[in-house]
Amino acid sequence: MTAPYQGAGREVGVEEAELVRRQSNIWRDTGRNVVHQRNAIVGLFILGFLVLIAVFADQITIYPPDQVLIGVVPGARPAAPPCVHAFGCPEDKPQFLMGTDPNVRDEYSRVVHGARVSLFVGFATVGFAIMLGMLAGLVAGYAGGWGDNVIMRAMDILLVFPALLLAISIVTALGQSLINAQLAIGIVAIPIYARITRASVLSVKETDFVTASRALGESSRGLIFRRILPNSITPLIVAGTLGIAGAVLDVAALSFLGLGAQPPLAEWGSMIGLDSGRLFSAPWLIIFPGIALSLTVFGFNLLGDGLRDALDPRLNR
């Protein structure tokens, strides 16, 4: 399961939180460091490209992604190979940049519109997981004692339970749809962010300036929002970016198994799953969505790596 595969990000993020922030302007420093990181630049480029595609999907495609084209485009056949007139495909065959799927829909349009779905899936899932994980970690770290124990044991149980199988159970219980798949993956990812938040809360809780602030009469809420939370933001951002990559992969995996996005929704994982039987006869139906998926995840991974390197003051530059 990919969430634990992002173990690198999770583990370093925790160490990250144990360091106290420098007092200089973190944003200016970060910005400068990010720009110097090759990884982050390339990642940003890829993601920028994907966002553009997602935003202008309708403009750069001819047919809608779920429209069956029998009768609409003369000569359109199911699972037809890519035909580009400029590259030598005879003029009497209809032009399809990436071929057609078995239901005679434009594969190119489906791949392009899939970018919208995947970007939405990534951000929504991780946003949900961070929100709940942060809450859990905050309560656990700040309250301490019994509450801490109970919450962290619950997180342990979620972590030890095989992740994909837990996700499958949740989707089966709630019904097979993209939203439920996101919910399932989000639930499975909560412990990661809970641990990060808790670690950074703990690291800050006992420091001098917090004690001093409390002595000066600062309220708990002010303490949380102005001292503790900002400390956990950077590891959460790093983990979150890497987590988006994982979320996109995991929701695609669920859709591949038939448990997430349902046809005719053009989601890359679901497209690959439905057409995996045609691997030998129509491989383009798997190659193109596969490249798109890999590229998206690659972009987020690069960006996450770059952010982590930029925000880690220990790495020699």
Next chain:
Amino acid sequence: MSPSRRWSLKYSVAAASFAILLAACGGSTASKAPSAAASTAPSTAASTAPASVAPSVAAYDGIAYPKIAVDCKNRPPNYTGEFAQIKAIDKLTVEFDLCAPDVAFLSKIAFSTNGIQDADYLAAHAKDKSIVRAPNGTGPYKFKEWISGDHITMVANPDYWGDAKAISPTLIFKWADTAEKRLQDLQAGPETASGIDNVAPADFAAVSSNPALQLINRDAFTILYLGFNVDDAPWNNEAVRQAIGIGIDRKRINDTFNPAGSSVADYFTPCSVPGGCEGNPWPAFDKAASIAALKAANFDFTKTYDLYYRPKVRGYFPNPPGVAQDIQAQFADLGIKLTIHVEDNATYLSNSSAGKYSLFLLGWGGDYPDMTDFVDYHFGTGANKAFGTKFKDLTDALTAGATQIDPAKRIEIYKQVNDLIAKHVPMIPLNHAASAAAYQANVTGAQAGPLGNDAFWPVKPGDQPQIVFEQNSETSGLYCGDESDGDSLRNCEQMFDPLYTYKIGGTDVIPNLATSCDPNPEGTVWTCHLRDGVKFHDGATLDANDVVMTYAVQWDANSPLHVGNSGAFDYFPGLFGGFLPKP
């Protein structure tokens, strides 16, 4: 010789000597498990039972089950079955006493779940469920081994009673869950697969045009329908349902999504079932008239309604998402907005049978060629709540039809039934989907009958030493009395014989283990005469007690042998009305 080989040789010699000794003394041996293949580790070559022993036949001791016949006029509470008693009259005669005439009796006893088991074998192996993975039948193939998760091997039965002995010495069943995987295996060559079941509709053309393969069509014996729960608004208005009935272009659905050989359904039942296509056919598609009728019925076009389906591919339903989306599009053409809900398989079946879906897609694959298998199950008094409240005129007609012996009168009743269905519209019949199997081109004798009862003993796998057949899923168990999926049933059909059987590739019934089964004039007593000299795979001889016990174990829910595999025995109540309940 290696130590392990020497060791097992020693044991085989000892076993053989013991068997010869026993045979010489003339005592009868109890039936043994035919093979050592328990399901744990991958098992090896079969250890077939020692040579058979002459049975002792001093005096015949036939069973009557139950000992005291059920009193049909004074039925036990909750007994809905049709049997009163099953008796072994003499060594080769069995009598079935029914409470009411059953016109479809011969079709029912020919069904796969009624393959005859040996009574002693049942006594020894039914209780601990070992019978599920170590079958003992009379069929042309006998069981060799079951490598769990991988394949099942059967070998030809040299002592088969029938003329049609198995041509190929070995028959292997394996499985792959998608049509594309099966086709890939078939295309990989005859060593990987001689034949596959259920070719994907999109691949029919590819298989037909491939000179190395042959496509064998399976006639449609299925129905796909769009169901209404007649108690839920807005479908609780009969005029609305009738309007939608003419508003769906069923031909478009059939042409777009179904393979060659499928047909538009003008009746609920395929026409190969006697009485299936009596009465007026479904009214023709007329979009304008449909919209007018909807408006006349004050249909609320402003609301959005729900359509449910499950994405599971079935014989009657090769492309669920495609059909669901097309139905949504066609409703949109009528001005009705639908939201599609996709449900997981188990959830869908539970909810639909409880009547929770007001508009849903479902279907049925026929088991035996009689109206009672189709219409009674869905619209009769015992039907579940999927369609909501039942229609009394329809259920009454169905009850009359199930007990009417006169064929001409029966046809009249079913004419009425079909007209009532078209009037009340509990569902709209969409189409009868056909399917197909595919084999290597040099395989001869392969068939694909509408009932799915493919016989492999007449099949010659070209120049291969074995038939390798790939089906849709792993067999769940080889005790067919308690199996319900087509793959398991097809598996045991090769190893077991029922009293009657369906003609190969068709739906007519012909005598099998019984030379004849004759009814009395009222149709309430069926006397079956068994063949002489039929042997089970473990050497035991067939007699009337075996037939009685085969049925009794399924019928009597109190019997300690009524264990089966999952314990459901779900075909029995459907075929014969119900179990003998607990006293």
Next chain:
Amino acid sequence: MSRYIIRRLLLTIPVLAGILILVFFLSHILPGSQCRALIGERATDAMCADFDHLHGLDLPVYQQFVNYVAGLAQGDLGASVKTSQPVTTLLIERLPVTIELSFYALLFAVPLGVLLGIVSASRRNSSMDVVTMAGANLGVSVPIFVLGLMLAFVFSYLLKGTVLWLPPSGRLTPGLTITPLVVSWGLEDLKGPLRNIIDFFSNIYTFNALITAQWVIFVDAFRHLILPAIALGTIPLAIIARITRSSLLDVLGLDYIRTARAKGLSDKAVVRHHALPNSMLPVVTIFGLQVGALLGGAVLTETIFNLSGVGRAVSESIASRDYAVVQGFVVVIAIGYMFVNLAVDISYAFLDPRIRLQ
């Protein structure tokens, strides 16, 4: 040390109890009845009422849970409703498949990953380093199912007929059967836990074939594992390469390394004798995480390559509501995962004496 181990073992008990409760109630609140999942369209209400009563499904859920735990205490994990096979039997059949697959996946990932990490760290910022790390990044980005399908496409289709062809599915070529260990050793009549253990190892085909000298079977089984092992092992390979590199770089920047170099030791000796052993800690951590993830997550690989392993067994059992199978398998997987974690944590003490197990 032993106090630490005992304490850790005691801590696993509440987590295991939690897992058991979670999986039990999760499977039982799944909508859709076991009866209808099994019987399909033909199930009637009367039939399912009898079925539920027969299998104890009409008892209140907490009562069913108590019965289940009571059975567990006696070593009875229940049975599959569909095939009546005991869950223990299914475990003995399915778990070895996943373990064998994971073993070869890690055999592919760990040595190669560590090697790549060392090479990248030694030649930091060279083109070799950049390419390797970019490749590693790509490795964690390509989904397993895409990678598996692409491998099958290249090696089973494009290279068909060549010497490089690899089979796309299954464990053995049809027609080949492996002799179980109990038969090879003449122990068919053995029963009980010892028999279960022998059958378990017997189902690890490559191991079985190796120790009974069935060379043809060994080669065939191994060939069937190559593609799935690569597909499953690519992500761990990439992660291990990255972690080895970053951990080695961290260590190489420390003072004692500078001292070693100042003493005149060659780079290779420095890396091998001083840097490498001390940088293995994070690698071992990740290794532990990967093993756990592999055990639970081989569903996708098993689906693509048609291997009947644990992941697929559970996902199919969830769909068919075969509760006993889901519960038994998940609990066993969780136990396995926790023991691997424990082993990893204990190994810290040996790898780095500075770490005190607390």
